[in-house]
Amino acid sequence: MSGKKGLHQEVQDYYGKTLQTSTDLKTNACCTVQSFPDHIKKAMAQIHDEVHSKYYGCGLAIPENLDGLAVLDLGSGSGRDAYILSKLVGEKGKVVGVDMTPEQLDVARRHQDYHATTFGHGESNTEFIHGHIEHLDQCGLKDESFDVAVSNCVINLAKDKEAVLRETYRVLKEGGELYFSDVYADRRIPKHLIDDPVLYGECLSGALYWNDFLTLAKKVGFIDPRTIKSIPITIENKEIEKKVGSIKFYSVTYRLYKINSLESDCEDYGQAVAYKGTLKECPNAFELDDHHLFEKGKVISVCGNTFDMLAATRFKNHFTFYGDQETHYGIFEGCGGAAPFNTGNTSTPETGACC
Numbered sequence: 001m002s003g004k005k006g007l008h009q010e011v012q013d014y015y016g017k018t019l020q021t022s023t024d025l026k027t028n029a030c031c032t033v034q035s036f037p038d039h040i041k042k043a044m045a046q047i048h049d050e051v052h053s054k055y056y057g058c059g060l061a062i063p064e065n066l067d068g069l070a071v072l073d074l075g076s077g078s079g080r081d082a083y084i085l086s087k088l089v090g091e092k093g094k095v096v097g098v099d100m101t102p103e104q105l106d107v108a109r110r111h112q113d114y115h116a117t118t119f120g121h122g123e124s125n126t127e128f129i130h131g132h133i134e135h136l137d138q139c140g141l142k143d144e145s146f147d148v149a150v151s152n153c154v155i156n157l158a159k160d161k162e163a164v165l166r167e168t169y170r171v172l173k174e175g176g177e178l179y180f181s182d183v184y185a186d187r188r189i190p191k192h193l194i195d196d197p198v199l200y201g202e203c204l205s206g207a208l209y210w211n212d213f214l215t216l217a218k219k220v221g222f223i224d225p226r227t228i229k230s231i232p233i234t235i236e237n238k239e240i241e242k243k244v245g246s247i248k249f250y251s252v253t254y255r256l257y258k259i260n261s262l263e264s265d266c267e268d269y270g271q272a273v274a275y276k277g278t279l280k281e282c283p284n285a286f287e288l289d290d291h292h293l294f295e296k297g298k299v300i301s302v303c304g305n306t307f308d309m310l311a312a313t314r315f316k317n318h319f320t321f322y323g324d325q326e327t328h329y330g331i332f333e334g335c336g337g338a339a340p341f342n343t344g345n346t347s348t349p350e351t352g353a354c355c
Contacts, residue, residue: 036060039281043087046118047080048111054078054104058153058203058251059181059229064281065314066093069147072171073097074133074164074180075154079108082126083115085150091121096146097128098139105130134163136171144173147314151180153251156206161213166220169258175313178222178256183207183233186248199243204235207249222256223264224305226289229253255289259312266303268332271323273310274299278318286318291335294319303332 036044040062054077061081066088073082076097085095099105108128116124131139133154149168158164168178188209199205208216217225233249235241275286277296285295288309294300299322302310310319 037281039088040084043084044080046087046115047083048114050107051078051080051083051111054107055080056153056203057081057181058183058233059231059253061150061152061179061181061253062088063148063150063177063179063255064286065279065318066148068092069314070145071095072136072141072146072149072168074149074151074168075099075157076108076128077101077104077154079111079126079128081150081152082108082128083111086115086121086124086126087119089125091125093125095126096141097126098131098133098136098141099128100130100132102130132158134158134160134167136167141171143170144176146171147173147176149176149178149180151178151182153182153203155180156183156203156208157200158206161208162216162220165216165222165256169221172258174258174260176258177313178258179228179253181251181253184210184213184250184252186210186250188212189247193244196243199240202240204240204244204249210250210252217254217256218264221258223259223262224257224266224309226255226257226292226309227252228255228287228289230290257309257313259308261308261312262305266305266332266335268329269304269307269323269325270301270327270329271304271307271321271325272299272301273307273322274320276318276320279315286315301334303335306335 040060056077057080062084066085067090069089070093071085071089073085073095076082076099079097082095082097089095097108099108105128112124112126115126116122129139133151149172155161155164165178172178183203185207186209189205189207193199193205196205214225230250230252233251235244235249273294275294275296275298277283279286283296285293287293288306292302292306304325307321307323310316311321
């Protein structure tokens with residue numbers, strides 16, 4: 001995508017002018033089929049129809065335990081996720097959406113009062129800013145001003161993905177979290193495909209090779225990225241399938257924590273945790289990532305990083321903690337292998353993090 005308009009303008013035109021609704025997409029990369037937890041379904045049912053019709057996303061980018069928090073939506077588009085978040089954070093919380101496409105922002109802004117009234121808020125707790133997610137400083141967003149950042153199938157569209165991660169790390173508070181869904185590839189995308197405006201706009205040729213993403217995340221400070229869900233993408237467009245050849249794509253949801261104490265590897269300190277069952281969305285079990293499911297009342301051994309992801313974050317009050325990091329027992333063997341995400345069953349829907 002190296003034409004006269006440049007990357008940002010090409011993407012703006014694709015989402016602001018070429019696409020009128022989600023039915024205009026040429027592949028299913030930006031509209032992965034999935035089911036949602038009940039609390040998300042209830043919020044989604046209250047979203048304005050026009051906001052729904054302009055939604056382009058590839059996963060479920062809404063974590064648990066958001067009441068009263070400040071949340072940043074990177075690439076908020078027409079505002080679907082931002083308004084779901086608006087309901088979940090409540091009147092004491094706030095949601096700020098940043099997007100570079102004026103047409104999408106117009107849709108989001110004209111329904112602020114509608115959603116405030118629908119949710120029973122005295123006034124809107126949402127703000128939508130025109131800007132680039134690579135340059136949150138230019139949007140006036142201050143250091144350590146958000147508890148959580150989310151994004152849904154947008155970071156792959158950014159030209160400078162390292163800048164997006166670095167800026168997000170800057171605006172998150174210590175213990176804060178970037179929880180996002182995006183498209184990844186099983187190899188680096190060749191330049192001639194990156195320069196294809198349709199493939200880029202369809203969230204395919206801007207996708208990072210998964211190992212390059214992990215390298216960037218760790219470089220900016222997100223030391224131990226955790227996979228939540230992964231779904232192979234079936235493009236279902238013969239012409240585009242022919243263009244991409246053998247490259248495989250995946251919709252993956254990650255959570256990245258801003259915690260200074262995290263280590264590059266999972267280390268064993270003899271620590272354990274037990275989930276209290278007190279998260280209202282998760283009465284029976286809480287899923288931190290794709291290999292940590294905490295059933296209510298069950299004491300589970302964890303590595304030092306997992307311990308801190310619970311003890312140094314908004315989940316602290318929902319767990320009982322055992323042990324400290326005074327004694328080191330070597331590498332922790334229970335945090336899964338090196339595979340970044342599941343490459344198997346394509347029919348399993350994403351169901352959210354709670355049981």
